Amino acid sequence: MTDPNQPVSSAHKEEQANLAALVGEAELDPGVVERGRKLFAQSWDFMWGTKFFHQLPPIEGVEIAFAGRSNVGKSSLLNAITGRKSLARTSNTPGRTKELNFFRPEKDPTLVICDMPGYGYARASKKEVAAWNELILDYLRGRPNLRRVYVLIDSRHGLKPNDIEVMDTLDKAAVNYQVVLTKVDKTKLNDLKKIIGKVELGLKKRPAAHPEVLLTSSDKKIGIARLRSEMLLLSEGL
Numbered sequence: 505m506t507d508p509n510q511p512v513s514s515a516h517k518e519e520q521a522n523l524a525a526l527v528g529e530a531e532l533d534p535g536v537v538e539r540g541r542k543l544f545a546q547s548w549d550f551m552w553g554t555k556f557f558h559q560l561p562p563i564e565g566v567e568i569a570f571a572g573r574s575n576v577g578k579s580s581l582l583n584a585i586t587g588r589k590s591l592a593r594t595s596n597t598p599g600r601t602k603e604l605n606f607f608r609p610e611k612d613p614t615l616v617i618c619d620m621p622g623y624g625y626a627r628a629s630k631k632e633v634a635a636w637n638e639l640i641l642d643y644l645r646g647r648p649n650l651r652r653v654y655v656l657i658d659s660r661h662g663l664k665p666n667d668i669e670v671m672d673t674l675d676k677a678a679v680n681y682q683v684v685l686t687k688v689d690k691t692k693l694n695d696l697k698k699i700i701g702k703v704e705l706g707l708k709k710r711p712a713a714h715p716e717v718l719l720t721s722s723d724k725k726i727g728i729a730r731l732r733s734e735m736l737l738l739s740e741g742l
């Protein structure tokens with residue numbers, strides 16, 4: 505709780521400190537943070553895009569995917585971790601990413617990131633939604649080098665039925681995943697704490713889920729160093 509008698513700036517500072525504690529970057533190993541920074545400071549390139557499961561790129565290195573409902577901030581998060589404004593196209597209109605788009609460092613084939621189309625986009629045609637959902641689910645359960653799926657959830661909205669469906673699929677396929685709460689710059693600290701508690705409670709019952717959620721804001725660059733560090737360790741097979 506903030507003290508109403510304190511000047512606004514110190515309440516703000518306290519809020520920032522509380523948020524930083526939730527994001528958990530202070531406990532990171534500085535050496536790992538630096539290696540993570542370097543991994544993403546390389547020149548990252550678009551590698552492959554497809555709407556079809558039978559046209560996926562050849563298997564090379566470790567793959568990590570960003571999944572989540574339309575407009576949750578998947579492409580923005582890819583841009584934030586690679587420090588690029590428009591490596592992946594973003595939009596405030598849901599349904600921007602229409603293919604599985606693969607990215608990797610220009611000179612290093614050890615890590616590939618897949619930016620996925622969003623699920624749950626109501627305004628596309630039924631046929632298009634069905635095709636996307638099929639592609640997303642086929643990819644999530646059928647990609648042998650998929651090491652981790654980050655399931656992005658808007659921190660203002662929480663889990664929706666299609667997030668549950670995706671997590672059920674990942675549990676059944678035994679594909680390791682972790683929930684990332686996005687746009688934390690838009691959520692009040694108390695609401696954020698409530699949603700973290702609720703989501704983490706639900707994750708306890710899920711065998712393939714990482715028990716802890718990550719917090720990010722692509723706009724304010726919150727949680728980016730931690731995500732980079734964790735992705736570095738995954739790319740190294742740890």
Ligand SMILES: Nc1nc2c(ncn2[C@@H]2O[C@H](COP(=O)(O)OP(=O)(O)OP(=O)(O)O)[C@@H](O)[C@H]2O)c(=O)[nH]1
Pocket residue numbers: 572573574575576577578579580581593594595596597598599600601602620621622623686687688689690720721722723724
């Ligand atoms: N405030 C805030 N807005 C964000 C953040 N991340 C993304 N957005 C906004 O959310 C909207 C959607 O972002 P995208 O990155 O295109 O979302 P997406 O999940 O890739 O969407 P689809 O490709 O349509 O599935 C854009 O208007 C972004 O500017 C964030 O951390 N904070």
Ligand SMILES: [Mg+2]
Pocket residue numbers: 578579580593594600601619620621622
């Ligand atoms: Mg996108």
